[in-house]
Amino acid sequence: MTLTLWLSLVAACLIISLTPGAGAVNTMTTSLLYGWRRSFFTVLGQQLALLTQIAIVAAGLGVIVAQSPILFDVIRYGGAAYLVYLGIRMMLAKVKPAQDAEPAQVQGAGKKASKHPGSPLSLVNRGFWVNMSNPKAIVFILAFMPQFIRPDQPQLPQYLLLASTMIVIDIVVMWGGFAVVAKSLTRLSHSVRGQRALNLVFGSLFILVAAIMVLAGG
DSSP states (O other), rough: HHHHHHHHHHHHHHOOOOOOOHHHHHHHHHHHHHHHHTHHHHHHHHHHHHHHHHHHHTTTHHHHHHOHHHHHHHHHHHHHHHHHHHHHHHHTOOOOOHHHHHHHGGGGGTTTTTGGSSSSSHHHHHHHHHHHTTTHHHHHHHHHGGGGOOOOOSSHHHHHHHHHHHHHHHHIIIIIHHHHHTTTTTTGGGHHHHHHHHHHHHHHHHHHHHHHHHHHHH
């Protein structure tokens, strides 16, 4: 890949990552609930999903998803339902006084940490499924990747460079951008009223993204 082509890839990846979507909402939500540092685990899960999607396309399975309306709809509606579930759960979540919020965020440090909603494993798992729930991502990568892959050159190094570029840029945008923006809103969580407002706003955003996924594909 030439330097000019790679710089074009960087610019395209920046635009894609900066476009608000389920990943951005999920990153901001995690940053608000569990802190900026812990939101990295959600971002990590989202990158594992992105890597999986790239691998699916590279293996040729993306064509099957793109050409099978039934499979596409199963993934699309299932993903939308998952986002609605996350949104409703957040909107109905119990709020706690500010003095109780910090202990609640770290109480999963013991033997049952993996089952706690704020544990690293839970956040990675949630980030993975939020990103994997959108079949349009696979179809988009299927159309996007050929623009930067030269068929007359060795394929593996090109796919590795493309994947690493997309993942690094998405981490920077998500963790260094959206999560930081959400961190600036944490002062609202110092009151019960502020927590309820944040839960309502971000829960609604999850449902909005789900609706866009369904309506845009209809």
